[in-house]
């Protein structure tokens with residue numbers, strides 16, 4: 001009796017080719033782009049809030065995977081009908097971020113109608129000559145307007161439904177991204193590095209997130225945070241001095257709050273999170289200043 005030994009096929013012998021690439025996440029403000037970035041990376045890289053224009057810088061989150069390395073670029077939400085300085089700067093940042101990308105995730109929120117703004121963003125997305133995925137986010141909620149978005153399906157390489165907040169559908173989304181990514185490309189980040197964000201930027205972002213969470217709709221838009229100083233104290237504590245800039249005295253009063261209660265709450269919640277990030281005891285010193293021209297200096 002002869003036995004034929006099974007030979008591994010040539011396909012199984014060759015190590016699968018790794019794919020590396022830069023994938024930009026774009027969409028209207030508040031659709032959940034930053035929440036998605038955090039879900040993809042599996043840790044908090046970008047701040048999120050219910051307020052529009054939470055993200056103000058292009059932030060990279062890196063997924064290291066046996067299949068390759070994907071750098072996701074989270075972008076500010078595109079706005080089309082608020083013609084102020086900050087908005088046009090944010091829009092410019094998004095446009096700049098589209099250069100040199102290997103693929104695009106267009107995130108939409110079908111709990112809301114498409115509307116003129118979404119149509120304008122969709123036109124911009126349609127111009128991009130890279131593989132694209134239409135990402136329907138917030139699948140944990142009723143999506144009465146899904147069909148308004150699905151009419152665009154044919155323009156995309158894939159359509160994927162997810163719930164970024166519950167981290168549902170993230171695996172299939174990653175699978176789809178690895179499928180559509182071109183094969184060439186080298187890793188952009190060293191093994192293990194998760195973001196391009198440095199500590200000072202991140203501390204300022206965390207303070208801004210707490211302001212956004214604590215205060216009403218109008219205020220966050222007019223507010224920014226800058227780190228003035230960080231220093232090691234002899235007792236091992238990390239001293240962080242952050243300046244909150246806002247555009248009017250009435251806003252400064254809102255941030256400080258009655259008997260300083262609001263600023264205390266903002267400081268306490270931000271400090272706790274900075275302590276978790278750094279693994280150190282932190283003294284967070286907050287100062288609020290009125291500077292109506294900060295949006296003009298924003299870069």
Ligand SMILES: Nc1nc2c(ncn2[C@@H]2O[C@H](COP(=O)(O)OP(=O)(O)OP(=O)(O)O)[C@@H](O)[C@H]2O)c(=O)[nH]1
Nearest residue numbers: 029030031032033034035049053054055077164165
């Ligand atoms: N129900 C539900 N809410 C979500 C989901 N993803 C994000 N959100 C919420 O939507 C709000 C906006 O989320 P962000 O991630 O800050 O949105 P963004 O698109 O980055 O917004 P900008 O930075 O302002 O452009 C937050 O309150 C999130 O918790 C989701 O899958 N389901």
Ligand SMILES: [Mg+2]
Nearest residue numbers: 033034054055
């Ligand atoms: Mg964001």
